[in-house]
Amino acid sequence: xxxxxxxxxxxxxxxxxxxxxxxxxxxxxxxxxxxxxxxxxxxxxxxxxxxxxxxxxxxxxxxxxxxxxxxxxxxxxxxxxxxxxxxxxxxxxxxxxxxxxxxxxxxxxxxxxxxxxxxxxxxxxxxxxxxxxxxxxxxxxxxxxxxxxxxxxxxxxxxxxxxxxxxxxxxxxxxxxxxxxxxxxxxxxxxxxxxxxxxxxxxxxxxxxxxxxxxxxxxxxxx
Numbered sequence: 631x632x633x634x635x636x637x638x639x640x641x642x643x644x645x646x647x648x649x650x651x652x653x654x655x656x657x658x659x660x661x662x663x664x665x666x667x668x669x670x671x672x673x674x675x676x677x678x679x680x681x682x683x684x685x686x687x688x689x690x691x692x693x694x695x696x697x698x699x700x701x702x703x704x705x706x707x708x709x710x711x712x713x714x715x716x717x718x719x720x721x722x723x724x725x726x727x728x729x730x731x732x733x734x735x736x737x738x739x740x741x742x743x744x745x746x747x748x749x750x751x752x753x754x755x756x757x758x759x760x761x762x763x764x765x766x767x768x769x770x771x772x773x774x775x776x777x778x779x780x781x782x783x784x785x786x787x788x789x790x791x792x793x794x795x796x797x798x799x800x801x802x803x804x805x806x807x808x809x810x811x812x813x814x815x816x817x818x819x820x821x822x823x824x825x826x827x828x829x830x831x832x833x834x835x836x837x838x839x840x841x842x843x844x845x846x847x848x849x850x851x852x853x
Contacts, residue, residue: 632675636667644670646678650685650852651692654678689851691804695738696745702728704749705756706806713741721748753800754780757810761798764814768837773821784853787813790820801853812844 634646634654644662647655658667671678693702700711709728716731721744723729734740757780765773776794783789783799790796796817802810815838823830834841 632671632678634671638662646671646674648678648681650688650690654682685852688849690853691801691851692853693742696730696741702745703804704728704752705803706809719744721745749803750800753803756803757798757800757814760807760810761814764811764818768818771822771837773818775818775821782853787848788817790817790824792824794821796821799853805848805851809844809848812838812841812848816841 632654634656635652636656636658638658638660641657641659644659644667645657647657649655656667656671691703693700696702696711696713698711698713701708702711703709704723707726709723709726712727712729713735714729714731715733715735717733718731719733719740720731721728722731730741730745732740732744758778761778765775774794775796777796779795779797780800781797782801783797787799787802788797798810798814798817802813816834819830819834819837823833838844
């Protein structure tokens, strides 16, 4: 039997959200009966199962725990984790080894905190650098960017507001630069074309001719 969680809100229709970490959530109007919800889920069962199965073929970028010898990604390269007892909390790269130094090597929360801080710092530096390079590359387009934010996002790789504020998911620091560059290019296109219209994809194709291949590669990962 398909398991799901029901969340009732002030909305008009029933909707379904599928997450690799939180499973299936059904968002329903306050007045929707259990029978109505059950019937809706029954109709969507095959669709739900298809999406749940797709997650088994993808790579999760977030780790709930880390042990010696685990594999993690940084800028598209796979590194082997080495946990190092130390009075200093920091991360070091040596060839294909990522050394996580911590004063509490047996504390998973402490280990993940050190690693997450290191990812965050590198994302701020490197993703902003990539962004600047792409804006410069297409300077003749006169992109009117108001703000750039680098932060962790749950369901999106990036977003662009109507006011010209772009947000880039810092989890992209774990992936190859070509994928981060694609997301940045996608979002700056929204500065001209806010929706995914034919004109939007025409502009995207001009700036990044291989966008179809890149989005296919990006779809193999989730947060």
